[in-house]
Amino acid sequence: MIKSIKNFGKYCLFLVQVFKRPDKWRVFFKSLIFEIDKLGVDSIPLVLIISLFIGAVICIQMTINIVSPLIPSYSTGLATREILLLEFSSTMMCLILAGKVGSNIASEIGTMRVTEQIDAMDIMGVNSANYIVLPKIIGFVLFVPVLCVLSMFFGLIGGWFIAEFTTMISVENYNYGLQSFFNEWYVWYGIIKTVVFAFIITSVAAFCGYYVKGGALEVGKASTNAVVSSSILILLADVILTKLLLQ
Amino acid sequence: MIEAKNVSKWFDGQRILYDINATFETGKTNLIIGQSGSGKTVFMKCLIGLLTPEEGEILYDGRKIRNMNNEERRQLRTEIGMLFQGSALFDNETVLGNVMFPLTMFSSLSKEEQLERAHFCIKRVGLENADKKYPSEISGGMQKRVAIARAIALNPKYLFCDEPNSGLDPKTSILIDELLSDITHEYGMTTVINTHDMNSVLGIGEKIIFINKGHCDWIGNDKNIFRAKSQSLNDFVFASKLFQEVKLVLEREVESEK
Numbered sequence: 001m002i003k004s005i006k007n008f009g010k011y012c013l014f015l016v017q018v019f020k021r022p023d024k025w026r027v028f029f030k031s032l033i034f035e036i037d038k039l040g041v042d043s044i045p046l047v048l049i050i051s052l053f054i055g056a057v058i059c060i061q062m063t064i065n066i067v068s069p070l071i072p073s074y075s076t077g078l079a080t081r082e083i084l085l086l087e088f089s090s091t092m093m094c095l096i097l098a099g100k101v102g103s104n105i106a107s108e109i110g111t112m113r114v115t116e117q118i119d120a121m122d123i124m125g126v127n128s129a130n131y132i133v134l135p136k137i138i139g140f141v142l143f144v145p146v147l148c149v150l151s152m153f154f155g156l157i158g159g160w161f162i163a164e165f166t167t168m169i170s171v172e173n174y175n176y177g178l179q180s181f182f183n184e185w186y187v188w189y190g191i192i193k194t195v196v197f198a199f200i201i202t203s204v205a206a207f208c209g210y211y212v213k214g215g216a217l218e219v220g221k222a223s224t225n226a227v228v229s230s231s232i233l234i235l236l237a238d239v240i241l242t243k244l245l246l247q
Numbered sequence: 248m249i250e251a252k253n254v255s256k257w258f259d260g261q262r263i264l265y266d267i268n269a270t271f272e273t274g275k276t277n278l279i280i281g282q283s284g285s286g287k288t289v290f291m292k293c294l295i296g297l298l299t300p301e302e303g304e305i306l307y308d309g310r311k312i313r314n315m316n317n318e319e320r321r322q323l324r325t326e327i328g329m330l331f332q333g334s335a336l337f338d339n340e341t342v343l344g345n346v347m348f349p350l351t352m353f354s355s356l357s358k359e360e361q362l363e364r365a366h367f368c369i370k371r372v373g374l375e376n377a378d379k380k381y382p383s384e385i386s387g388g389m390q391k392r393v394a395i396a397r398a399i400a401l402n403p404k405y406l407f408c409d410e411p412n413s414g415l416d417p418k419t420s421i422l423i424d425e426l427l428s429d430i431t432h433e434y435g436m437t438t439v440i441n442t443h444d445m446n447s448v449l450g451i452g453e454k455i456i457f458i459n460k461g462h463c464d465w466i467g468n469d470k471n472i473f474r475a476k477s478q479s480l481n482d483f484v485f486a487s488k489l490f491q492e493v494k495l496v497l498e499r500e501v502e503s504e505k
């Protein structure tokens with residue numbers, strides 16, 4: 001317990017280090033572009049594939065499980081849309097990205113630590129936390145809404161495939177369901193959540209990597225740690241944000 | 248000149264350094280020697296301020312590190328070049344990118360002048376043809392050279408090297424030693440080198456500080472190291488077969504003088 005409070009304090013101090021004015025803006029923007037490409041754009045294929053399949057599966061599940069004469073048949077499309085918008089495209093996708101992006105960041109920074117690259121920067125007088133971490137946080141936070149919207153869109157497409165190519169539900173029914181009772185705020189709610197989660201993923205992973213001590217083994221541990229801690233924090237933040245934003 | 252006064256360092260209640268007093272002279276290669284695990288790296292990290300000693304003072308030409316504010320510390324760091332044990336090159340940058348790094352971050356030169364300076368440093372360490380390669384594509388000796396080029400890019404007053412020739416063959420080690428020694432004399436730098444290699448000790452030991460289990464046991468130079476009275480130093484110096492032979496020869500010489 002005391003250890004986690006200490007760690008939280010250390011994390012806050014770390015963030016203070018990170019959120020300083022960059023030494024050179026030109027260098028910062030260069031690495032920002034690089035990180036957006038590496039952390040964001042490179043995640044698009046993963047997000048597309050997962051969203052397509054989960055969208056399709058949700059659609060099938062809804063059709064199979066909602067067989068009651070009391071519930072209208074268009075509710076399949078409605079439910080698929082709500083699940084994607086409210087939880088899947090934000091929380092679930094970020095949990096998956098925590099695995100990809102979080103472990104990538106933690107192991108990269110951890111390796112820099114154990115091979116003394118971070119010490120080398122400190123010795124030159126560069127604010128290493130700021131130089132390495134800030135572009136990652138800003139880059140991913142800026143790009144993650146794109147991933148979220150793509151995930152929503154392709155999830156719905158996944159459901160549509162089921163409607164189009166199977167006889168479980170008709171396309172008209174599915175489309176009608178998609179369009180009924182639409183609340184635009186839900187999209188914003190999803191985007192706000194992903195932005196917060198993206199911040200959690202990048203900052204926690206960077207923190208875990210930055211304070212690695214020892215060798216290659218500890219880098220592996222740090223990267224596992226990063227994924228576990230950021231996943232738990234994402235779930236916690238999910239509860240809090242849902243209470244705040246949807247009530 | 249860098250002075251260390253009564254430097255002591257603890258890690259988690261365990262004492263690593265015991266009251267070390269030493270001065271490192273300008274324009275000379277100053278060697279810190281000692282067995283592996285004796286605290287050389289820790290001492291060097293205290294010297295450059297990566298670690299803060301619990302007791303004692305470090306002075307750079309009279310300026311105490313402990314009393315410096317952030318701005319002064321930053322200023323000092325731009326005057327320091329450091330060569331890490333594992334080279335510590337940035338993996339995702341080319342050789343040129345690595346040498347350019349301190350220049351883009353700190354110098355007020357124009358882009359062309361920075362490139363010119365970087366190429367000059369790369370040429371100085373003899374790597375003209377490798378500037379587009381990545382660290383993983385070059386040999387250990389070349390990585391050390393790149394690290395040297397990066398360390399001298401900003402024309403530092405103080406150069407620190409942590410075991411510059413660990414993991415290198417004897418011939419490459421000697422080349423690296425010579426390069427460091429030449430650079431030191433050429434630019435009048437204060438160079439501090441950690442090593443446990445007797446070849447370097449005899450080759451470039453203009454001033455030698457011997458550390459044994461965190462104690463500074465002996466200070467001297469390559470001329471008088473064989474005649475030192477310190478038992479721990481003799482154990483260190485004459486550890487290998489080769490130097491046992493040397494010892495016999497020396498003893499015979501002393502006898503014939505009598």
Ligand SMILES: Nc1ncnc2c1ncn2[C@@H]1O[C@H](COP(=O)(O)OP(=O)(O)O)[C@@H](O)[C@H]1O
Nearest residue numbers: 258259263281282283284285286287288289290
């Ligand atoms: N960060 C650290 N935390 C705890 N102990 C350390 C740390 N760094 C070094 N030590 C200990 O200090 C001693 C000296 O280490 P070091 O200076 O690396 O030796 P060397 O002379 O081989 O460079 C070793 O016993 C090591 O275990």
Ligand SMILES: [Mg+2]
Nearest residue numbers: 287288332410
């Ligand atoms: Mg060492």
